[in-house]
Amino acid sequence: MKDILKNNNRYFSIFSDLPLILIIFLTLYSVDTQSQNLVDRIVIDAGHGGKDPGASGKHSREKDIVLSIALKTGKLINENLKDVNVIYTRKTDVFIPLNTRAKIANNSKADLFISIHCNSNTSSQPKGSETYVMGMHKSKANLEVAMLENSAILLEDDYKINYEGFDPSSTENHIIFNFFQNSFQSQNLDLATTVQSQFKRNTAVRDRGVKSAGFWVLYKTTMPGILIELGFLSNPIDEAYLLSKKGQNQMAKAIYNAIKDYKTKHDALELQKLSKTTDRTLNTNINSKKNEKVSFRVQFLSLATEKKLTGKKYNKLPNIKTYFHKGMYRYTSGDTHNYNEIINLQTKIRKAGFKDAFVIALYNGQRISIAKGRKLSGQ
Ligand SMILES: [Zn+2]
Incomplete structure (x- = not known):
């Protein structure tokens, strides 16, 4: 009888514990599903390409430098952040319309969009790096950077149709970006600041800070994103550095470090949020289980x-x-x-x-x- 009773008890305890087992399973399953909020898909967008050379220096073209640094950055991510999938908008010297770049990022449901560019000025004096977030330009100079980058649109045949009548050469047209509400602005600013502090600490380019302006490619992407201006190809010191292997490696490493820092911080916050939710769910379940x-x-x-x-x-x-x-x-x-x-x-x-x-x-x-x-x- 004793044995039968023991067996009976075990039999019934397995079945009475089933709801708890199910709850734990479902909770773990939902944690796994929600882990999609972690930064594990990153788009690296090398600006320009093909018929669009971007800015030109005495010895360099923007499209070549940004492609090289984009590929180096992606390689570092692939080698060191095993859970991250890198998506390139281009890996070769091809022309990719701005809308297509945004589409690639949006369709891949990326968690981050990093657009890499080089700056240029009519004067050879300005030098240094800037990282932009989408937003209202606070100076004419910032607006001019955005207008220059957006002018790639003009190389497309049907740009008037494809870009909702937007004319990248019109300053008035750039006013539309002033009304843009970016739901990721704190993430954008966080990442942009991290990139600039990495440049300051680990590269030879001057830190010109974080800025905002209306970039079409950031306007059309639906995830946190930044546009990096590595340096001025119109400045001989910046140009030489960005053309050098050492300079390119340091810039790529700095961007990679910033992405890693951002991801570590962002993912930790996400997991904290999740564990709070999970704790609450488990506590509720344990309480209801107690009643049972x-x-x-x-x-x-x-x-x-x-x-x-x-x-x-x-x-x-x-x-x-x-x-x-x-x-x-x-x-x-x-x-x-x-x-x-x-x-x-x-x-x-x-x-x-x-x-x-x-x-x-x-x-x-x-x-x-x-x-x-x-x-x-x-x-
Ligand atoms: Zn550019």
């Missing part, structure tokens, strides 16, 4: 020593179990969370000849009062 741990049974016999119950009258009693309470082995029939159900069973058991049978309540195997059992189980 209240069980009502009908006690019909108490014995000083545990023994196998034989006799026809016991055969009629469903689900016989024992529990030890105040020095006695208590024999019960039925085991339910439902109070009304146990009252009905009590009536049947009394009619079957156990006139003194009575309902008891147990909480995690410990005897509690009926009132407490009903309160805990909300009945």
